[in-house]
Amino acid sequence: MGQIALDIHCEECPIRHRAVCAKCDSDELEQLEAIKYYRNYEAGQSICWAGDDMEFVASVVSGVASLTQTMEDGRTQMVGLLLPSDFIGRPGRQQSPYDVTAVSDVTLCCFRRKPFEQLMHRTPHVAERLLDMTLDELDAAREWMLILGRKTAREKIASLLTIIARRESQIGMLPLTGQININLPLTRESMADYLGLTLETVSRQISALKKDGVIHLDGKRRFRIEDFQALVAETGDDTDGGMIA
Amino acid sequence: MGQIALDIHCEECPIRHRAVCAKCDSDELEQLEAIKYYRNYEAGQSICWAGDDMEFVASVVSGVASLTQTMEDGRTQMVGLLLPSDFIGRPGRQQSPYDVTAVSDVTLCCFRRKPFEQLMHRTPHVAERLLDMTLDELDAAREWMLILGRKTAREKIASLLTIIARRESQIGMLPLTGQININLPLTRESMADYLGLTLETVSRQISALKKDGVIHLDGKRRFRIEDFQALVAETGDDTDGGMIA
DNA sequence: CGCCCGGTTGACTATGGTCAATACGTGTGG
DNA sequence: CCACACGTATTGACCATAGTCAACCGGGCG
Numbered sequence: 001m002g003q004i005a006l007d008i009h010c011e012e013c014p015i016r017h018r019a020v021c022a023k024c025d026s027d028e029l030e031q032l033e034a035i036k037y038y039r040n041y042e043a044g045q046s047i048c049w050a051g052d053d054m055e056f057v058a059s060v061v062s063g064v065a066s067l068t069q070t071m072e073d074g075r076t077q078m079v080g081l082l083l084p085s086d087f088i089g090r091p092g093r094q095q096s097p098y099d100v101t102a103v104s105d106v107t108l109c110c111f112r113r114k115p116f117e118q119l120m121h122r123t124p125h126v127a128e129r130l131l132d133m134t135l136d137e138l139d140a141a142r143e144w145m146l147i148l149g150r151k152t153a154r155e156k157i158a159s160l161l162t163i164i165a166r167r168e169s170q171i172g173m174l175p176l177t178g179q180i181n182i183n184l185p186l187t188r189e190s191m192a193d194y195l196g197l198t199l200e201t202v203s204r205q206i207s208a209l210k211k212d213g214v215i216h217l218d219g220k221r222r223f224r225i226e227d228f229q230a231l232v233a234e235t236g237d238d239t240d241g242g243m244i245a
Numbered sequence: 246m247g248q249i250a251l252d253i254h255c256e257e258c259p260i261r262h263r264a265v266c267a268k269c270d271s272d273e274l275e276q277l278e279a280i281k282y283y284r285n286y287e288a289g290q291s292i293c294w295a296g297d298d299m300e301f302v303a304s305v306v307s308g309v310a311s312l313t314q315t316m317e318d319g320r321t322q323m324v325g326l327l328l329p330s331d332f333i334g335r336p337g338r339q340q341s342p343y344d345v346t347a348v349s350d351v352t353l354c355c356f357r358r359k360p361f362e363q364l365m366h367r368t369p370h371v372a373e374r375l376l377d378m379t380l381d382e383l384d385a386a387r388e389w390m391l392i393l394g395r396k397t398a399r400e401k402i403a404s405l406l407t408i409i410a411r412r413e414s415q416i417g418m419l420p421l422t423g424q425i426n427i428n429l430p431l432t433r434e435s436m437a438d439y440l441g442l443t444l445e446t447v448s449r450q451i452s453a454l455k456k457d458g459v460i461h462l463d464g465k466r467r468f469r470i471e472d473f474q475a476l477v478a479e480t481g482d483d484t485d486g487g488m489i490a
Numbered sequence: 491c492g493c494c495c496g497g498t499t500g501a502c503t504a505t506g507g508t509c510a511a512t513a514c515g516t517g518t519g520g
Numbered sequence: 521c522c523a524c525a526c527g528t529a530t531t532g533a534c535c536a537t538a539g540t541c542a543a544c545c546g547g548g549c550g
Contacts, residue, residue, distance in 0.1 A: 077395045141383060142324035188528075200506090207531085236317070432496065434496085448499080452498070
């Protein structure tokens with residue numbers, strides 16, 4: 001369950017400027033550096049089960065993880081998709097209310113909970129950044145509520161793809177014009193769990209969008225978008241770029 | 246749009262121990278007191294439209310407000326139900342991405358945004374409390390994602406009622422046993438907007454729950470629950486009280 | 491009195507779910 | 521090298537849940 005990796009120096013960390021540590025000065029960074037450690041998970045591995053004690057909080061350094069809730073009878077809903085720089089865990093609470101799973105191979109930058117909480121009290125920059133990130137996540141969750149509550153299956157698929165495309169372009173500093181490639185390391189079933197659909201419906205709607213020329217597939221988990229605006233038009237959202245996330 | 250009300254002293258404020266100011270000592274409270282002002286809205290009034298500049302952030306003192314998103318074609322999704330002590334607005338952002346509406350008559354305790362943000366930098370207790378509240382809201386939003394994505398219409402109605410019952414019992418320090426009365430100042434349409442249903446389906450499912458003796462109505466907006474566990478059983482959630490919110 | 495708003499109920503429909511058969515790709519073992 | 525199995529994805533036929541459209545109810549207010 002996650003062996004220790006070679007240490008990366010914070011200064012050259014790929015998520016240095018987007019993660020909880022984004023606002024830290026070099027002094028604060030040193031304090032974080034002192035208590036951090038890396039952990040790796042293989043695709044499919046569980047990082048934490050709902051109800052488990054979590055002895056650490058962490059940032060996703062690379063890979064994709066998911067937060068999911070499961071009902072007694074097995075229905076599951078994904079409630080968060082954690083991409084690099086996203087934060088896992090909640091200061092002040094030892095148990096995770098969600099299953100956290102590595103969707104692809106994942107590297108985490110972990111901090112034991114207690115030292116991290118103490119450090120948060122001392123260094124307002126960490127708390128500030130965490131508040132900002134949490135507010136962003138809240139916005140994302142609310143955008144997702146609209147998708148789950150009011151969008152059609154086709155709109156849901158299109159929305160998922162645009163959201164991932166936007167996040168990938170942000171991280172990689174790429175433009176959202178011309179041909180876009182989206183790497184989506186989710187199975188059809190995971191997409192269904194995220195979108196509140198069945199995997200059959202996901203498959204059908206992807207086929208339909210493909211038939212209509214809105215998207216193209218390179219393999220099963222790689223999407224090619226020739227015309228991003230055409231995809232956005234399928235989401236049901238305002239076309240005029242006035243987006244939240 | 247909201248006349249000034251008589252001032253309440255923070256010390257005797259009904260939400261003193263649950264709102265953003267909960268962790269403040271008397272010194273910090275004085276600083277807040279200096280920049281606060283009250284504002285009233287009538288049921289149905291808009292507090293703020295999506296995209297508007299918000300010159301203030303605020304705590305709900307009394308009444309119920311809603312956050313909603315609307316799509317171009319008119320489909321709307323409620324993404325938050327703000328009860329007393331809940332916080333409106335986001336420090337560091339001047340525009341609200343959501344419509345904020347007074348569902349019942351509402352009193353807000355407002356702070357102009359700039360002074361509040363400065364105060365947040367000086368008084369970590371406010372920032373800490375806001376982080377806690379935001380994390381709670383994020384949990385609530387994620388619980389709602391499960392409801393929207395995976396629950397049946399009947400389960401959705403039951404879930405809404407249990408959530409409101411839990412919040413009302415928390416605020417009023419009442420037990421969740423014996424006969425419970427729920428005041429839900431929402432129209433059928435607002436419930437539908439919250440639950441991702443149509444108002445007809447809401448009406449039908451409420452009728453069905455009533456016919457089955459799970460709930461009783463005192464008028465249209467007042468529910469009486471004889472057996473809370475029976476209602477919880479209709480939500481599809483774990484029965485064993487291991488709840489998140 | 492009559493209108494309007496919110497709510498209920500009914501008949502019909504459509505979207506997406508269920509169940510099942512089939513395809514595809516990759517790794518394993520004969 | 522091929523055969524097979526397993527996990528993942530696609531597609532089809534049928535069905536159920538919730539949406540649509542419409543009629544009607546009842547209370548409050550001008």
